[in-house]
Amino acid sequence: MTDIIAPPIAAPEEALPDVLMRLVSELHDVAYLIERIEPEILEVGGAELLKSPDTIKILQGIDLAVQKTRGLAEFIDTITGTIPEDWKVDVSTALSLVKLADMQRALSSGMRHGHSQPLSKAAGDFDFF
Template identity: 75%
Template sequence: MTEPYVQPVASLEEKLPDVLMRIVSELYDVAYLIERVEPQLLEIGGASVLQSPDTMKVLQGIDLAVQKARGLAEFIDTITATIPDDCMVDVSTALNLVKLADMHKALSKGMRHGHSQPLSKAAGDFDFF
């Protein structure tokens, strides 16, 4: 199933700290989703995959991607604490560039709870791109 096309957003000013904290949340989601790949690769390939230098490089790359996503989230989270609440930004152009409906919704105005990606899909479910 494909995600619905996201309609362009009119001019929308928001508090910069609120926008950045939604980005932080999305980065943590990305780290979590990437982290879930590694055990699946090991399950598919079995213990023998650990003997391949190329596979080890891929697994190390997955680990690095998770660390980088979390590091960026922590960095943005930390600097966001120093930004005054009255600092406003227009997020409409940036939101118009986000084509994934779930991510667009998560980054749009308003508080969100939980993950933007559905983590409880049944096995075998997938989206067409």
């Protein structure tokens, strides 16, 4: 369950490439989570869903969302390689605007360990917000 907690304390200034790479990781997580939706829709609705033009548009929209999210991640990853390590940014204000505590931790810490959104939650788990 995602708890609402005080934002984690980030270093006053961090290397911009490090911050951007954490963002890249989060974008890959988002793409993965979106990608998991399509097979579930088909499993619940069955093959009949594929006969509906509206459903096809929705499934194409899901594919496009995944491609765009991965594209943004790759774009940021690529330009990050050209940014000098000594460029520093203060992320404290930006972090205060992120409402998901798990994502705040992932974006504020210097280390990445897995996904900010746990993928191993038991069926039926949900968060109140």
